Amino acid sequence: MIAALYFPSIASAHAYIVKSTPYENETFTKSPQHIQIRFDEPVQSAFHSLQVLDELGKRVDLHDGKVNKQNQSILEGNLKPNLPDGNYHIVWKVISSDGHSVNGVIPFSVGDAGSKTNISSKPTQPLSNTDVMGTYWIEYISLFLFVGLLFFGLFVYKSDKTNRTMAFNKTKGLLLLSYFGLLFSVLLSLIVETKNYTNGTWQAVLHKNLLMETINNTKFGSVWIIQLLLLMVLANSLYMACKKEQKNTFYWWLSAFVICAFLLLTKAFIGHAATENEFLPILFDFIHLLSVSIWLGGLIGICYLLPRVQIEKENNADYWKTIQRYSKWATISVTLLLVSGIYASLNYIPNLYSLLHTNYGKVLCGKILLFLVMLVLGLIHFIKGRRSKNKLGKSVWIEISVGMIVLALSSLLTNLPTAMESPGPFTGVKQNKGYSISLHATPNIVGKNTFTIKIKDKNHKNITSIQQVTLTFKNTDMNMGNNTTQAKQASSGVFESKGFYTNMAGHWNVKVHILTDSLDSVDVNFNYIVGSR
Template sequence: MRLGKRHWTVMVSLLLLCCLVMPQWASAHAYIVKASPGENEQVATAPERLTLEFNESLQTAFYDIKITAPDGTQADDGNVQIDAERPHILETGLRTGLGNGTYAVSWKAVSADGHPIQGAYVFHIGEPSGSPAGLADLTSGTGQAGGPIKWILSLTDWIQYLGLSVILGTLAFLLFRIAPASMAREPMEVPGSYKLLWISYAAASVAAIISLPLNTLYESGVSLNEFSWGLMGSALKLTSFGLIWMAQMLILMLLAVTILSGYDRDRSLKIRIWSSYGSLVLVLGWLLTHAMTGHPAAAEQRGLAITMDYVHLIAAAFWIGALTAMAVCLPPLADKLPPKVRGEVYWGAIRRFAAWGIGAVAALVATGIYSSLVILPEPVLTSLFTTTYGYVLLAKIVLLLVMIAFAWRHARTARQGKDNRLAGSLKAELAIGAVVLALAAVLTHLSPGQPEAAGPFKEVQTTEDGSAITLQVSPNVTGENQFEVGVKRPDGSIVNDLEQITLTLTHLDMDMGIYEVTIPKNDTGVYQAEEYISMPGRWSIKVHLLTRSLDSLDAEFEIDTANP
């Protein structure tokens, strides 16, 4: 089929509308914007409370703060809570009589998008005392938790996507007359459709049912032997996923009734048709529950982000599901006909599908651009090529383009109508579609804001008098790092008479306060210190050097620290 002016107008309008309503980027996972006491902050006396302020609201389940004293004992009072009036505040009290030294803070929570997050940092009461006991066992930085369980959840999501896509596509194939009307007395008599619907329903239902205990393990962060019915009850009552899961169970039961009614020959054709439309509406509702979880739920313009994700899911589900229905249901119909006319049955259905497919492709492109710009951190192109989320998204885009190429080939063949059988490439297009859905399920549980490890940092800057200051940070990940400073005079000789070496670190992405690293002086010309970096992201490091002759040398560096 050729794209007419009307079709191009619709596609361009959708893309323009997408660009006009594009919001600013909003992080897909919660992170700390302010802590009191802050990262590496040195306070004169022990604070009464520790407060963590996040960029978005937290869910009221599976949160905790643990504070470890220098001797390894518990320093918090165990009264951890989320502020009822300010749900983006997580806080706890501290015990009385705390002594001087370095304290480690370990926290965990569940962000608005349903993903568990956790992190750790240190602060000091009086003079620092070095790393607290047990600090190496804490999770450094701010990152997504979950471990292997998130990949199992991605599998259950994929099975649900596949099952719902096939149900949606099969119903569309039958009700929208993509199936050849001359081959069956009524839409619901197309061979294979009944079995296809029930197999898909069973797969999606089982995956949805087991997703509750899996998601409880994922969000709570407990091990399998610590799992309990009480934890699952908390997930049902206190998390957004629990509420959505109950809605899914209601839809699941109603969908079984409408599918049965649609194929009940004791009912009139009109009731059967309307029951099948009811099944279609319920599947759309089930897909909506998936759009209401994950990254869109944490977007700044939540309603718009969910709508865009919902349209994206519907378009993909229709495309892949209708292809499945054609591959399964068309051959039994066409096999009853002489070979000479089978081609018209096949390609006539593909021509009718292409009329709907144009809209699906336009919706996929527009909503895909929107979602990428909402979720990926700025700069978007850099994030696309430097994060795991970006790599998976690129793979999805490439496969989608391959599907579009196959679709164009099939539409061209349909115009000619030469072959008397379905092309093998239709099955290839269908297989690629299944992989696209798998990648979509993986993206749901990936953090888009965590760049891959950049490796050790090394940079040389020249001061006004021609001196060269070198800064090295290794391994340049959250946790313990080695800071090394080297200085050479304009003539290339090493400066080894420094009296004071101070590094001032400031986080450029959020308010983490300012803290200093002091490097001991020596006569070797190599100045090193071990220091803890607990937050990934961009840091400014100001190097201040003072020589014995009281000359000062200054330089400023910017590093990008990653999670280990």
């Protein structure tokens, strides 16, 4: 949360419109011929939709909507010639690069259309439904449990070969249960994602053509095929490891762990990190997932494996040595979780306002609070491990239960648009030539905004000797030229301007030019992020 306060973000997730032709509520004197919607990221070619409807709901486009092959961030189509005067609206839907469906409406009019349409033009990406959440929650739990138990048996529970074999025999049933849970959730995810893309019913999506469309033409489909192949290879490793006690059993369990690590990596390629198509975000997401697996899986190992092994060995010294080794790995995991979590917050939370006012930010706050609870419980267990006195009791199960809730919130976050699309009102203050100039932009979205400029002296008093204040807007993501307007004086030292000066989401620069009564010029520049809604 601290990182969200002090560092502006430079990334986004879920596609949103940065420019459209026509733009929202644009009025044409003549019928337009072409429609173009530009998004902030490439969109997928599957399951997109582009329709233009008149006031009666009849289509007036040529049914040729497509994603531009040369620039996949553009959805475009053509209109029927000579549209009559009236109100129209573009109904669009795309699958963003991170695999989530986004849709919206853009109203416009031709000629003398009378009253404007009241249709909302806001893009929507609904809260994750229970189908998606449930499927990915099962997948997360199964995968983290599998990876964590394997790591615990291979690297934490260090003993001779006989005891290691005994440890894996004790966890064999739980590992197999995790594998089948993982297989079930991966198979089900194909149907769930197809249902999510098409907004159809369960019966409707169980159609070969729709499922093949998801597999062949979406990023999720490509990753799903890889996941299925990895699960087949993993089944072979499990079979060989469980088949009999042989000399290379350790290496079969190790190969199973490596395969599961690759499965974790595939999750990073269909999450928010994959939006940027860069190595570093995907790497940090993978580190985050692996660290959670080691932490939670280790706790399961302590609660499930150690008591069963100790019944046969009756050796408290080995018990506490294992706890102390786990504590070291858990400390490393928590450190990596904090680093990767802060990195993600810099990418997806632009400021404190978006943290507290967006669905993504609110869910993230809940996850952070529960993480702190786990951290306190982990510290208690760490101290107990150092003292080697009473065995860890029910508090470990409490920590595991909290971890399961955190995983549920993580599955929800994965399917929510990030807070980048709603940065909220902007306020900035700059100093120059003894003047203090503040700029406040609200609501700070694409479309109409109010810009308020306050000019004060060194004593924080409003300056009255101002002749003119000019604002020049420039988008720094794309060369769109400059847009200049003159602000009107609202009161002593306060100037205001209202208008459609930011017609595209993303990074903007506003140059404030002040001319005093003595013809002195004072210039300051403000850089900020404009939200899509």
